[in-house]
Amino acid sequence: MTFAAVLALGSAWLMGVLLVSLLWPGPRRWRADLGFILPLGLGLGLGVTSAIFFAASLASSQPVRLSLILEFSIAAGLAWLVGRRSRLATGTGKAGTPGHSWLVAFGATALGQAALVAAVTSWRAYVAEPHGGWDGWAIWNMHARFIFRGGENWTRLLQQPPVAWTHADYPLLIPASVARGWAFVGQDGAFVSGLLSGSFGLATVGLLVAAVGRLRQPLVGIVGGLVLLGTPFFVTFASNEHADIPLGFFLLATVVLMALGQRQPEVRGFPVLAGLCAGLAAWTKNEGLLFALLAAGVFMAQAARRGARRASGAFILGLVVALVPVAIFKIFVAPHNDIVSAGIGGRLAQLVDGSRHRLILASLVRDVTRFGEWSVLPFFAMIPPLVVPGGKRLGRGEWWVAGLLALTGAGYYAVYLITPWDLAWHLDSSLVRLLLQLWPAAVFFWCLAISQDEEVSAARRRPRWFLPWFGVANLGLGAVVLTVLARQPAPNQLAVARVSGGEVSLLTGDGWFGRERDRRAEWMWSKGESVLFVRSAAAQPVALTLRFRIRGLGARTVRAFVGAGVVWQGAVGEALVPTEIAGVVWPPGVTAVVFKTDAPGLPESGSPNARALTFALYDPRLE
Amino acid sequence: MRVSNSTWRAGALGVVAIVAIGNVILAVHKTLPPPVDSPVIAVDPVTRQERRLAKLRQSLAARGVEGVVGYLGDSAGPALWSDPGQVEDYYLAQFVLVPLVLEGNSERSEWAVANLRTTAASARVGPDWKIAEDFGDGVFLLRKAKP
Numbered sequence: 001m002t003f004a005a006v007l008a009l010g011s012a013w014l015m016g017v018l019l020v021s022l023l024w025p026g027p028r029r030w031r032a033d034l035g036f037i038l039p040l041g042l043g044l045g046l047g048v049t050s051a052i053f054f055a056a057s058l059a060s061s062q063p064v065r066l067s068l069i070l071e072f073s074i075a076a077g078l079a080w081l082v083g084r085r086s087r088l089a090t091g092t093g094k095a096g097t098p099g100h101s102w103l104v105a106f107g108a109t110a111l112g113q114a115a116l117v118a119a120v121t122s123w124r125a126y127v128a129e130p131h132g133g134w135d136g137w138a139i140w141n142m143h144a145r146f147i148f149r150g151g152e153n154w155t156r157l158l159q160q161p162p163v164a165w166t167h168a169d170y171p172l173l174i175p176a177s178v179a180r181g182w183a184f185v186g187q188d189g190a191f192v193s194g195l196l197s198g199s200f201g202l203a204t205v206g207l208l209v210a211a212v213g214r215l216r217q218p219l220v221g222i223v224g225g226l227v228l229l230g231t232p233f234f235v236t237f238a239s240n241e242h243a244d245i246p247l248g249f250f251l252l253a254t255v256v257l258m259a260l261g262q263r264q265p266e267v268r269g270f271p272v273l274a275g276l277c278a279g280l281a282a283w284t285k286n287e288g289l290l291f292a293l294l295a296a297g298v299f300m301a302q303a304a305r306r307g308a309r310r311a312s313g314a315f316i317l318g319l320v321v322a323l324v325p326v327a328i329f330k331i332f333v334a335p336h337n338d339i340v341s342a343g344i345g346g347r348l349a350q351l352v353d354g355s356r357h358r359l360i361l362a363s364l365v366r367d368v369t370r371f372g373e374w375s376v377l378p379f380f381a382m383i384p385p386l387v388v389p390g391g392k393r394l395g396r397g398e399w400w401v402a403g404l405l406a407l408t409g410a411g412y413y414a415v416y417l418i419t420p421w422d423l424a425w426h427l428d429s430s431l432v433r434l435l436l437q438l439w440p441a442a443v444f445f446w447c448l449a450i451s452q453d454e455e456v457s458a459a460r461r462r463p464r465w466f467l468p469w470f471g472v473a474n475l476g477l478g479a480v481v482l483t484v485l486a487r488q489p490a491p492n493q494l495a496v497a498r499v500s501g502g503e504v505s506l507l508t509g510d511g512w513f514g515r516e517r518d519r520r521a522e523w524m525w526s527k528g529e530s531v532l533f534v535r536s537a538a539a540q541p542v543a544l545t546l547r548f549r550i551r552g553l554g555a556r557t558v559r560a561f562v563g564a565g566v567v568w569q570g571a572v573g574e575a576l577v578p579t580e581i582a583g584v585v586w587p588p589g590v591t592a593v594v595f596k597t598d599a600p601g602l603p604e605s606g607s608p609n610a611r612a613l614t615f616a617l618y619d620p621r622l623e
Numbered sequence: 624m625r626v627s628n629s630t631w632r633a634g635a636l637g638v639v640a641i642v643a644i645g646n647v648i649l650a651v652h653k654t655l656p657p658p659v660d661s662p663v664i665a666v667d668p669v670t671r672q673e674r675r676l677a678k679l680r681q682s683l684a685a686r687g688v689e690g691v692v693g694y695l696g697d698s699a700g701p702a703l704w705s706d707p708g709q710v711e712d713y714y715l716a717q718f719v720l721v722p723l724v725l726e727g728n729s730e731r732s733e734w735a736v737a738n739l740r741t742t743a744a745s746a747r748v749g750p751d752w753k754i755a756e757d758f759g760d761g762v763f764l765l766r767k768a769k770p
C-alpha cells in the first residue's frame with residue numbers, strides 16, 4: 001500500500017517536473033534550478049493528474065485505467081519535448097554551481113534539522129487524526145470517497161441535497177488527487193491523504209527557500225524557511241488533509257513566478273507557469289478562484305504599464321488552461337455555492353454595516369497574533385530587520401505582487417462582509433485558515449523586504465570534499481535528533497524500561513484523574529479503583545520491579561492486584577511512602593495492575609466542584 | 624565603534640532564526656507521540672466510527688443497497704441539528720457509508736440506518752420500520768415494513 005501510494009505521488013510529481021522543465025527558461029542549470037523545479041513540479045503534477053483523473057472519472061466507471069493511459073501519453077510527450085529542447089539549447093548560461101560560505105552551510109544545517117523535527121511533529125499530528133481534521137474528513141476526504149467509491153454515479157450522488165453540507169461545490173484538486181492515489185493503492189486508506197497533504201507542506205518550504213535564495217540571498221531564504229517551519233499551525237496542518245496548505249502553495253508559487261518574471265521579462269515560461277499556478281489555486285479552493293481573478297488583473301495591469309502584451313498573453317494562456325477543469329466542474333457537476341446562491345444583492349447593505357466591520361477587524365487582530373499557534377511570537381523578531389536603514393529593497397514589480405496579496409486579503413474581507421452565515425461563527429471557523437493560506441507568501445515578501453538585491457556576497461567555490469562531508473554530518477546529526485525525539489514519552493506512558501528483546505512501558509489506565517506535575521515530581525490521584533498497564537514488547541516474560549511513592553487523603557489501605565492475586569498492600573496516609581512491587585514476572589503483551597482502596601474518596605477542598613480523592617501515585621518507574 | 628547596517632541586519636536575522644528554531648522545538652515538545660497501544664487507548668472519532676459502522680457498511684453492500692438511505696439518530700427532525708454530538712455522529716456516519724447518501728428525513732427510502740447512542744431502538748424505531756439487522760452498540764439496519 002505504501003509503495004503504491006508513493007508511486008501515485010511520484011508519477012504525478014514526475015509529470016509536473018517534466019512540465020516545469022519544459023516551460024523553465026533555458027539553458028538548463030539543473031543544480032541551480034532544482035530548488036524551483038522540484039516543488040513546482042509537485043504542485044503542477046498533482047494539478048495535471050487530478051484534472052486527468054477527474055475527466056476520466058466522468059467518462060468511465062474505472063477511471064484509473066483511462067487516467068493511466070492519458071498520463072503516460074502526456075508524460076511521454078513531455079519527456080520527448082524536454083529532451084528535444086535540451087538538445088536544441090545552445091547557450092551555456094552560468095555554471096550555476098552555488099557558492100559556499102560557512103554561514104550558509106550552518107544555516108542549511110539548522111534548516112535541515114528543523115525540517116526533520118517539523119516532519120516528526122507533522123507525522124505525530126497525522127497519527128492523532130489519520131483521516132484529517134474536521135474539514136479534512138467532512139469535505140476533502142468525503143468528496144474523494146464519493147469519486148473513488150461512487151463509480152459512474154459519483155457526480156449524481158454528490159449533487160444530492162442531503163450532502164450539501166459537505167460543500168459539494170468545492171473544487172477537486174485535492175479530492176481527485178486522493179481518489180487517484182486510492183485507485184493506485186486499491187483501497188481508501190488514510191495514508192494517501194496524509195502523504196499528499198504533507199508533501200504540499202514540504203514543497204511550500206522548499207519553494208520559499210529556493211525563491212528567496214535566488215531573488216535575494218541563500219541565507220535569507222534559509223531564515224524564511226525557518227520562519228515557516230517555526231509556525232506550528234503550518235506544520236501540524238500540513239498533514240491534516242485540508243486544502244489550505246495546498247492553496248497556500250499555489251499562492252506562493254504564483255507570486256514567486258511573477259517576481260521571477262520581473263527579472264526576465266523576455267522569458268515566456270514564467271508567466272505561463274504563474275498563470276497555471278493561479279488557475280490551479282482555483283482548482284484547489286473557491287478562495288483560489290478569487291485569487292486567480294485578482295492575479296490576472298494585477299498581472300495584466302502591470303504588463304500594460306510595461307507594454308509587455310506578450311507576457312500578459314502567456315499568463316492568460318496558463319490561467320485558461322488550468323481553469324478548464326474548474327469550468328467543467330462548476331458548470332456540469334457542482335451544485336450552487338452557498339454564499340453565492342443565497343443572493344448577494346440583498347446582502348449588499350452588509351457592506352456598510354459598521355458592526356460587521358468592527359467584528360471582522362477585532363477577529364483579525366485576535367487571530368493574526370495567534371493563528372500560527374506560536375509559543376514565541378515571531379513578529380517582534382521579524383520587525384527589526386524591516387526597519388534597519390538601507391537602500392531600496394523592493395523593486396516596483398515586487399510591490400505589484402505584494403499588492404496582489406493585499407487585494408486577496410481585501411477580497412476575503414469583502415466575503416466576510418456579505419456572508420449569509422452567522423458572521424462570528426464564520427470568522428471563528430475559517431479566519432485562521434485564511435491567514436495560513438496567505439502566510440507562506442507573506443513570509444516570502446518579508447524576506448524580500450529585509451534584504452537588498454545587490455547584497456549577494458561573493459561566495460567562494462566550494463571544495464570537492466565539502467558536499468559529502470556536509471551530507472554525512474547532517475545525516476549523523478539527524479540520527480541524533482530522531483533518537484532524542486523517539487525517547488519522548490507518549491501521553492499515556494508513565495515509564496519505560498528497556499530490556500533485551502524489547503521495551504516495557506508502564507501506561508495509564510482508567511480510574512485516574514489527570515497527570516499533575518511540579519518541578520520535583522509527577523503524580524496521579526486515583527478516583528478509588530484505578531488501573532495501570534504494563535505493556536511488554538519483549539518476546540519472553542520479564543522480571544521488573546514497579547517502584548513509586550504513594551500517599552493518601554485520609555488514612556486508608558490500598559491493595560494492588562494482578563489478576564486475582566494481591567501483589568502489594570499497605571496502609572497509606574498523608575506522608576509519601578516509597579513503595580515497590582517486586583517479584584512480578586510480566587508476560588509479553590499487556591498486564592493490568594488494579595489498585596483498590598477500602599475507604600471512599602474525600603473532597604480535596606470545600607469547593608462544591610472539588611474532586612473526591614483517595615490516593616496518589618508519585619513518579620512511578622520500572623526497574 | 625560603529626556597527627554597520629549589514630551587521631545589524633545579520634544580527635536581527637539571527638534572532639528571527641533563533642525564535643523560529645525555538646518554535647520548532649516547542650511544537651514537537653507539545654505534539655506528543657501517539658499513545659502506546661493499551662486496552663483503554665483512545666482513538667480519534669473518525670476511526671472509532673469506521674470500526675463501529677464497519678459491519679453495517681458490509682451488510683449494506685452485500686444487500687446491494689444504493690443511493691439515498693434514511694438516517695435515524697437519537698433525536699428526530701430539527702432536534703438532531705441542535706445537538707452538536709448528534710450532528711457529528713450523522714456526518715461521521717455519512718463519511719463511513721459513502722457512496723450511500725444518508726437523509727435525515729427517511730420517509731422516501733426503503734432502507735434506513737439507526738445510529739443510536741442514548742435511545743433504545745424500541746423507543747426510536749417507529750412502526751413503519753422493522754429491524755433488519757442489529758450490529759450492536761446502537762447500530763441497526765432498518766427496512767421499511769410492508770403495509
